[in-house]
Amino acid sequence: MMQFEGSHILSVNQLDLDSINTIFNVATKMTPYALREKRTNVLDGAILGNLFFEPSTRTRVSFGCAFNLLGGHVRETTGMASSSLSKGESLYDTARVLSTYSDVIAMRHPDAYSVKEFAEGSRVPVINGGDGSNEHPTQALLDLFTIKKELSHAGMGIDGMHIAMVGDLKYGRTVHSLSRLLCMHKDIQFTLISPSELAMPDYVIADIENAGHKITITEQLEGNLHQADILYLTRIQEERFPSQEEANKYRGKFRLNHNIYTQHCKSNTVIMHPLPRDSRAQANELDNDLNSHPSLAIFRQADNGLLIRMALFALTLGVENQLEKYECPV
Ligand code: CP
Structure with missing residues (x-):
């Protein structure tokens, strides 16, 4: 089974059935938090770098909301033009810099395998939000x-x-x-x-x-x-x-x-x-x-996208068993 904590999620090829079941079990545990029946601050103080270099509604917003629902903060970049990638900066340099500012990064990019290239420069887990026509894990x-x-x-x-x-x-x-x-x-x-x-x-x-x-x-x-x-x-x-x-x-x-x-x-x-x-x-x-x-x-x-993305944040940051410990009043 995959070791989630500290790992990038770049391709479904990293997963096996046990890992998928683990994600689904954690996603199911997220239901009352997504429905606002319960509240947790388990990711209080953590920052998501939400980098979307290609248009998105669901994936970008649900990554951000998933992180907020676990008590974390979100910093977002949307569109290539607002990033120094448009000045010729490499994915590697961008990743080195932004991974100091963030605890986890979600990224979408128009080029196949670009998120993998970015992850090679990152010091924190990177989750692929879609890389060209390649994958959308x-x-x-x-x-x-x-x-x-x-x-x-x-x-x-x-x-x-x-x-x-x-x-x-x-x-x-x-x-x-x-x-x-x-x-x-x-x-x-x-x-x-x-x-x-x-x-x-x-x-x-x-x-x-x-x-x-x-x-x-x-x-x-x-x-x-x-x-x-x-x-x-x-x-x-x-x-x-x-x-x-x-x-x-x-x-x-x-x-x-x-x-x-x-x-x-x-x-x-x-x-x-x-x-x-x-x-x-x-x-x-x-x-x-x-x-x-x-x-x-x-x-x-x-709707299920919110649960899955909450689960992936909890697993990659190693807090999937601490949701209840950090519960607070709704
Ligand atoms: N399904 C999906 O990736 O939708 P968005 O492009 O709106 O994120």
Whole structure:
């Protein structure tokens, strides 16, 4: 099992099933603190450096709120232009400096493996909040945590489940990380639905095949959803395309709405999306007409993100067993 205290969280490849269960157990313990039923100051005096060099709503704000809910303080940098990286400073130098000011750092950056490069200069744990099209490990953890909870309502577990992943599987880092976490389980059936130009990278497919799971690769949405327990949609990651025109070729190719869901999915297929969903008319991969559907888990995913990120802070800073000791009145 992984030694969490003092460690960077850069890739899901660092984790095994025991480590994942530890994170999920601590995340579950965080529930009353996230719901404001209890309060703890276990991280009083600690500082999170929250460095987001690429746009974010959920990940950036939930990292910050997770740290605040444990009693810590947050210092934030958003956008490359407000950082001396834009003057040519290296990731290594930036990390050396900022890790003196912080106890833990969360970071998102547009380039693959940049968070790992940054971590090499850091004296404190660094948590990857998304590095280009490579990985988004905390999203994958909250996705897996959500899948586990959602399937448990139907008396199912993760082993033996069927997941359909739809959309931009090439640039969508969340599906890369989630696939690798699912590979650690037994008998998963993957249906990967994308335009061939935006197919899941070969190295992820090799991981799935080497782990012995069944895999179907197709460009057709309709007709390939009827066995899925989980339907995981992604948006076209237009910021990773060479041009807007190139991205526009694929926007709107796969859309899920109430009618398609009712015709092509099981009555309890769980609908997931890492968000943001692209609500512009030409894209609209997940229609608002499903907003009140009980199987729509997209906002429960975002809620679970707070719990997972609280757990990761507690574990990397070694305070996961001291929450009660530092409780204070609500
Ligand atoms: N899911 C996710 O990473 O969302 P944000 O880009 O808003 O952080």
